[in-house]
Amino acid sequence: MLVSWTHVGPTVTAAFLASLVEFVEALTVVLAVAVVRGWRGALLGCAAALLLLSGVVAVLGPALARIPLRSVQLAVGTLLLLFGMRWLRKAILRAAGVIAVHDERLIYAERTQALRQLVVPRGSWDKVAFTTAFNITALEGTEVVFIVTAIGSSGANLLLPASLGALAALGVVVTLGLLVHRPLSRIPENLLKLVVGLVLSALGTFWVGEALGFAWPGADWTILGLIAGYLAAALISVAMCSRLRSALGTH
Amino acid sequence: MQWLKGLGATLYRLFVEDSSFAAEIVLWMLILGWLLPRFTIPDWRRGGILFVGLIAILVESVLRRARQR
Numbered sequence: 001m002l003v004s005w006t007h008v009g010p011t012v013t014a015a016f017l018a019s020l021v022e023f024v025e026a027l028t029v030v031l032a033v034a035v036v037r038g039w040r041g042a043l044l045g046c047a048a049a050l051l052l053l054s055g056v057v058a059v060l061g062p063a064l065a066r067i068p069l070r071s072v073q074l075a076v077g078t079l080l081l082l083f084g085m086r087w088l089r090k091a092i093l094r095a096a097g098v099i100a101v102h103d104e105r106l107i108y109a110e111r112t113q114a115l116r117q118l119v120v121p122r123g124s125w126d127k128v129a130f131t132t133a134f135n136i137t138a139l140e141g142t143e144v145v146f147i148v149t150a151i152g153s154s155g156a157n158l159l160l161p162a163s164l165g166a167l168a169a170l171g172v173v174v175t176l177g178l179l180v181h182r183p184l185s186r187i188p189e190n191l192l193k194l195v196v197g198l199v200l201s202a203l204g205t206f207w208v209g210e211a212l213g214f215a216w217p218g219a220d221w222t223i224l225g226l227i228a229g230y231l232a233a234a235l236i237s238v239a240m241c242s243r244l245r246s247a248l249g250t251h
Numbered sequence: 252m253q254w255l256k257g258l259g260a261t262l263y264r265l266f267v268e269d270s271s272f273a274a275e276i277v278l279w280m281l282i283l284g285w286l287l288p289r290f291t292i293p294d295w296r297r298g299g300i301l302f303v304g305l306i307a308i309l310v311e312s313v314l315r316r317a318r319q320r
Contacts (some may be wrong), residue, residue: 078280082266082273085305089272089313098317143265201305209301212284215294226302233306240310241317248318 008161010223011151014199015165017192018147023173024184026140028104031177032111033133041129048130049137053145060149070211076150077207083146084200091194092234096241102189108182151203194234202226272312279304 034042093099111132118128148166152159176184206223209216216222267273283304287297 078277079266081276081280081305085272085276085309086266086268089309089316090268092309092313093316096313096317098313139261142261146265205298205302205305208280209298212280212297212301213288214297214301216298217295222298229302229306233309237310237313241313244314244317 008158010199010203010227011158012161012165014151014196014203015148015162016169018196018200019144019166019169020173020187021189021192021196022140022143023169024104024187024189025102025107026136027173027177027184028108029111029136030133031182032108032115033129036112036115037126037129037132041126042133045130045133045135046137049134049141052138053141056142057145057149060145072153073207074211076153077204077211079146079204080150080200081204081208083150084197084202084204086197087193088197088201088230088234091190091197092237092241094190095194095238097245098241104184104187104189147200151200198227198230198234201230269312269316272308275308275312276305279308 030042030046033045090099094101115128115132144166148159148162152162173184202223205226206216218225280301283297283301287300292300
């Protein structure tokens with residue numbers, strides 16, 4: 001299999017970390033459903049969503065392979081850039097204290113309280129449990145499918161490493177979820193979001209540049225330089241935002 | 252129909268949180284794609300221009316958000 005490690009490394013890292021963030025978010029809600037309404041509805045909702053997402057992957061994957069590489073690079077690069085920059089922006093704002101950090105424990109508490117207020121049907125089909133678990137798995141899973149399909153389709157033989165990264169993240173989250181039976185609040189969600197934002201923004205920039213016909217100096221090695229450049233910009237931005245908030249007296 | 256609208260909104264939110272931020276990124280790509288081929292600029296500098304513009308858009312966006320209460 002001919003693959004460039006400068007592509008495979010960021011691909012697996014981005015797929016693993018991004019999927020980890022999404023699966024942790026899904027696990028919080030699924031656990032809340034399972035604890036309050038029972039495992040049956042929660043697991044059936046998850047399974048149905050995973051089935052739907054598998055169908056999407058089965059259709060999307062081969063379809064993307066038929067589109068010319070340059071068109072895929074431009075479309076996927078643009079989407080990756082928008083997605084990665086969105087995460088990067090959010091991670092910077094959270095690190096600077098401009099917006100609140102994602103709190104899995106708080107979300108879990110809110111969800112369980114909301115679910116407790118709804119009547120649990122006895123011996124019949126628990127539509128609320130199924131729908132809640134289905135919605136969160138489908139929502140977070142869609143993001144995982146996009147990340148895996150996007151970064152996997154923009155280079156030769158990258159879909160397998162990207163899928164393995166996502167599957168490894170799923171394995172880690174399911175194992176930890178089974179072991180601790182509570183939300184994984186110790187996972188540094190914002191740091192992961194920052195890393196994924198850096199990698200996806202760098203990959204998106206690289207592919208958009210290639211699609212526009214720019215020749216990057218150092219070819220694939222440029223990706224590492226772009227990651228470093230985005231990291232420097234992110235750190236400077238965090239410091240600038242923190243100083244600005246202090247000056248405005250909003251801390 | 253409601254389900255489709257919900258799906259569309261979900262997909263949109265995957266990529267767009269601050270619409271002006273997303274619009275600036277796309278606009279910058281369109282400008283470079285249209286403008287740069289008209290000038291004789293070394294290839295390696297074209298990528299640099301793309302990257303520096305994206306950094307500027309990111310920094311401006313976070314500073315703008317930080318100024319809001």
